[in-house]
Amino acid sequence: MHEWLFVEMGGSSIQTVQRDSSGVFRFTPGLVRETNRPIALACPGIVRDGEVLYATNLGWPDRADPKEELGLQNICIVENDAVAAGLGESVLRSKIGPEQDLFYVSLGTGVGSVQVANGTARYFDLGHHYVGGTAYCAGCRSVGCLNAYLCSSSLPTPLGEQDQIFVARMLAGAFQSLSLTDQVPLVLGGGIVRRYPGIGCLVNEQIANRVELTAAPLQAKSAAYAGLEYLSQIHRLN
Structure with a gap:
């Protein structure tokens, strides 16, 4: 299984987070495009069945498919950015999961x-x-x-x-x-x-x-990357 890319989109910027070979998180400005690597995406708006509703901060239509908007077919997880960040804050405080x-x-x-x-x-x-x-x-x-x-x-x-x-x-x-x-x-x-x-x-x-x-490191947009990683672990088990 290829390592995941954790992408957080906001009204002002995009950040991609990934683990390097030593297990350390690396934070990269913008959207990293690498084929065959699964993506977990956090973005504004209401997430419903993989679609995003009313992501006005991104300039997307009221009902948007992030795969089409970003030109990426390997988006496996889509979550609201606040939900991902809230989970991440809990994970970063608990070290194991959102306890x-x-x-x-x-x-x-x-x-x-x-x-x-x-x-x-x-x-x-x-x-x-x-x-x-x-x-x-x-x-x-x-x-x-x-x-x-x-x-x-x-x-x-x-x-x-x-x-x-x-x-x-x-x-x-x-x-x-x-x-x-x-x-x-x-x-x-x-x-x-x-x-x-x-x-x-x-x-x-x-x-x-x-x-x-927030417990997120300064180089991170938010704690969403930690929440997305937790969700990716659940995804692997399903």
Whole structure:
């Protein structure tokens, strides 16, 4: 069996991850095209039967076949990027598999959110939770959702102190409104949190859950590669 390629696509970049002969992960910018190597893909959008719905951040049609969009026929696994990253955060904390229960929220091109419980990741879509107001969201094509305020295109660059307070307040308020258990940590990832890690401290002050920052290495887009590797191991057994 050829070694897998783990590909993460986002609104701003693509990264391919693979293990070298010594078992070390190597992170390569862009899409690595190598024939006969199975690919596990993480991307935005709703994944259903190998198709991706509403991946607007990628410029794909509302219903897209990633094999056609990327010109690759060896894509064996397709998973939502937040689901893959949430699984990866649990794997990186557990070392064996997704044994650590957690909530994962990614702040970047869009807002992704996942709950990992008992080794399974469930997408709970905090990003499109209604928070009020009239801001328009290009993702769900509605107004007033969290993503409309916290997606990167809606925020100033760079984020000043008050901007970071705004992000933390909006995120904490939306998270609390879902009445989720406070017994497991909330892990924050994504490009915005990596550039402004103080947002994690600000959120921690406002919710009962312990707030942690991503365990992904700096060279990785996110922990999605670890989640994809875990899924590839399951795929091998089926």
